[in-house]
Amino acid sequence: MSTQKSTPPIRLLHMEDSAIDARLVRRALDRGELTYDYRREATLAGLQKALDEADWDVIIVDHHLADCDSRRVLTEVKSRGLDIPFIICSGTIGEEQAVAAMKAGAQDYIMKGNLSRLAEAVRREVRDAAIRRSSRTAEEELRRSEQRLALLLSQSDELVLHIDQAGQVIEAWGNAEILSSTLTKITNRHLTELFHRTNAPLLREALARVTSTQGHLSIETYLPPPSNRTFLLHFGLQHDQPPTQADGCVLIRDITAIRQTEAELTFLSRYDPLTHLPNRKSVHDQLQKIIDKRTSASHHYTAVLLIDLDRFKVINDNLGHTTGDEVLVGAAHEIRRKLRQDDILARYSSDEFLAILPDVHNREAATQIAQQILDGLPATPLSPSALRVTASIGISFSPGDGHTAEDLIAAADVAMHEAKKQGGGSVHHYTPELGRRGIRRLELEQQLRIALEQNQLTLNYQPQVDLRTGAMIGVEALARWQHPETGAISPSEFIPVAEESGIIIPLGEWVLNRACEDAMRWRQHGVPLEVAVNVSAVEFEHVDIASRVSQALSRTHLPVEALVLELTESVLMDDTEEAIRRLQTLREMGVRIAVDDFGSGYSNLSYLKRLPLNKLKIDQSLIRGLGKHANDEALVRAVIQLAHSLKLDTLAEGVETETTRQFLHQHHCRHAQGYLFGRAQPAEHFLSIH
Structure with missing residues (x-):
């Protein structure tokens, strides 16, 4: 049984x-x-x-520090002769400064507003540094090898031939075994007879040039299979004799190992050693050459396909990197089969391939090839364990989507x-709108970081009522953003950006603390409302929620029974055992848990009885269908009955009409919220409620 290192x-x-930026990194x-x-x-x-x-594998540096900048840091590192990958991670560095830093020796720069590629950049630069160290080791070994060869030569451990002007061997000494012969057999033979016949013209030309110039000359020659050896021959004349009578010497060195090492280093600089496909740098250069060769008269397109294997990390994490490597090799082979003879395929990153289609008649032709790749991958076992994978493919075109590789x-x-x-297993074309959305997302992410720092965010609270009495029993905390220049920005726009960028973690902490502060203030004014706070999937996965809640309650002195945490179904179903453990900790603290948006998607009802829950929040998409769709009415009744059977509130x-309220009350739904009972209001609004 093998074990993986x-x-x-x-x-x-x-x-x-900045401690905040450090945490984000x-x-x-x-x-x-x-x-x-x-x-x-x-x-x-x-x-x-x-x-x-200590010795460091990588340095990440902000451009502006307390007493220096990234250039001074880079100078300090270089002055020590250290080859440590250097990545600038800054929110303020300009393009000219970044380019200057790259020229000075920095490997990469990443804007703080786009940290999603930081981990992969670190992996890449650490990997590239290891390759550089390997290359230096190989080059040092090459240098030592040459020194050893020189020593062997000085001890006549090379093959040295004394020849006349015609090329006949007069005498030989040294190591004749490099030519698979003996000194006796080599003597009195012509130099051309010692090598393959295809080398004879080259050898005769070398002899003629040395004789005519009375100089020195080096050439390479070889022995054919099965020997497959490469030799360096150095010719020289004995200058103490008349030119017409001058004899010469030929030093023969076996340089097979040197040429093999050079070939390996050249290969590693341009190709991926696992799949033997061109690597990132190589394919980038090839694409740029194709673009440069295009003429304005060309009516065809060049298409670029970026192919990402879906859920490849799951394979690596659960089955090991050996199986992952098998899948990559199999995927490369299968993708290559779907491409045309002149198309180029490269391994672009750990689980991404890049295909260049240099000549397609139209966009549909490239889409058809991409679809063939998508259809072929899941239909083909890619490893000895018969694993199958899907892929996500993005396509761009030249002309149209860019001027450079x-x-x-x-x-x-x-x-x-x-x-x-869209869930993977699909093809998507680049559009200008996608580009604008990407830029808008980056701008929004940067602005959101500033908003958090400058207190541009506020909380509003939407009332929750008891349908039996009509009394307000609590509120749900809802984040609002009033941008100083552009005005109100919808939560539907900035919350997804916060979740994708990781800003949701400090944002969620701010919401929890502010909601607890406001709820405690209401209590001090005789308004004992419970407050519901949403917890995102990112927070639940990466943050110790129990510790965060405990600190917030301790700091604000809010009673634990006044706090409700709302989580969506997908969060709870993603890792049920871990979810149970975390929720049980919260439950033991006295915190109540509600399932938010219940019924908005696929619901695995079996998990409900296993999780320590208190409440189901029926999604507004079902509530708004009441009185309009019989199916929605049936589903709402079923959810209420299910909750009752599990002893859940x-x-x-989204209750907006009196008819809806009456239906819910009639079927024993206990609580509700929506515009019928009130819109979300600032915290001060609730101070006057009695």
């Missing part, structure tokens, strides 16, 4: 003077599943101390991520 953690030095690294040992320093002295005390690949990447959002969302 674990990869040691990456030793990561982070130069950052670590969160991005954690979300990227990076295993690392971390140290943060904020000053030049701290950097020097860190470099003195970088533009086209970036456009294909945007389209590929759009395909992933029910709350209907």
Whole structure:
């Protein structure tokens, strides 16, 4: 039984003077599943101390620090002769500064507003640094090998031939075994007879040139299979004799190992060693050459397909990297089968392939090839364990979607991520709208970070009532953003950005603390309302919710029974056992749990009886169908009955009419919220309620 070696953690030095930004960087690294040992320093002295005390695999540095900038940090690292990957992670560095930093030796720069690619950038640069070290080791070994060969030559351990002007061997000494012969057999033979006949013209030309110039000359020649050896021949004349009588010497060295090492290094610089496909740099260069060759008269397109294997990380994590490598090799083979002879396929990153279709008649032709790839992958076992995978493919075109290789690949990447959002296993074309949305998302992410820092966000609260008495029993906390320049920004726009970028974690912490503060203030004014706070999937997965809640309650002195946490079904179903453990901890603290948007999608009812829940919130899509669709009425009745059987409270969302309220009351739904009872209001509104 074989055991797989674990990869040691990456030793990561982070130069950052903002604790908040440091947490965001670590969160991005954690979300990227990076295993690392971390140290943060904020000053030049701290950097020097860190470099003195430990060896580092990568340095991430903010452009502006307390007493220096990224250029000074880079200078310090370079002055020590260290080859440590250097990544600038900044929210303020300009393009010219970034380019200057790259020229000075930085490997990459990443804007703080786009940390999603940070983990992969760290992996890539650490991997590239390892390749550079391997290359230097190989080059050092090559140098030592040449020194050993020189030593062997000085000890006549090479083959040295004394020849006349015609090329006849007069005498031989050294190691004749390199030519699979003996000194006796070599003597009195012509030089051309010692090598393959195809080398004879080259050898005769070398002899003629050395004789006519009385100089020195080096050439390479070889022995054919099965020997497959390469030799360096150095010719020279004995200058103490008349030119017409001068004899010569030929030094023969076997350089097969040297040429093999050079070939391997050349291959590694341009090709992926696992799939033997062109690598990222190689395919980028090839694409740029294709674009440069295009003429305005061309009526055909060049298509770029970025192919991402869906859920590949799950394969690596659960079945091991050996199986993952088998899947990659199988996928490369299957994708290549679907491409045309002149198309180019490369391995672009760990689980991504990039295909260049240099000449397609129209966009539909490229889409058809992409669809053939999608159809072929899940239909073909890609490893000895018969694994099958799907893929998400983004397509961009030249002309149209960019003028450079970088533009086209970036456009294909945007389209590929759009395909992933649709669940994977699909093809998506780049459109200008996608590009604008991507830019808008980046701008919104940056503005949202500023909004958190500058207190632009507020909380409004929507009333929740008891349908039996009509009394208000609680509120739901809802985040609102009033941008100082553009005005109100809808939660439906900024919450998804917060979740994708990880900003939801500090945002969620702010919401919880502010909601607890407001609820405690109401109580102090005689308004004992419970407050419901939403917990996102990102928070539930990456944050110790129980600890966060405990700290908020302790700081604000809010009674635990006044707090309700709302989580969606998908959060609870993603890892049921872990969800049970976390919810049980909250339940033991006295926190109540509600399932938000229940009935909005596929519901696995079996999980309800296993989770320590208190309430089901019936999704407004069902509530708004009451009185209009018999199916919705039946579903709502069924949810209420199910909740009663499990001894759970029910709350209907989106109640807007009296008819709806009466239906819910008639069927014993206990609580409700919606415009019928009131819109979301600022915290001050509830201070006057008695």
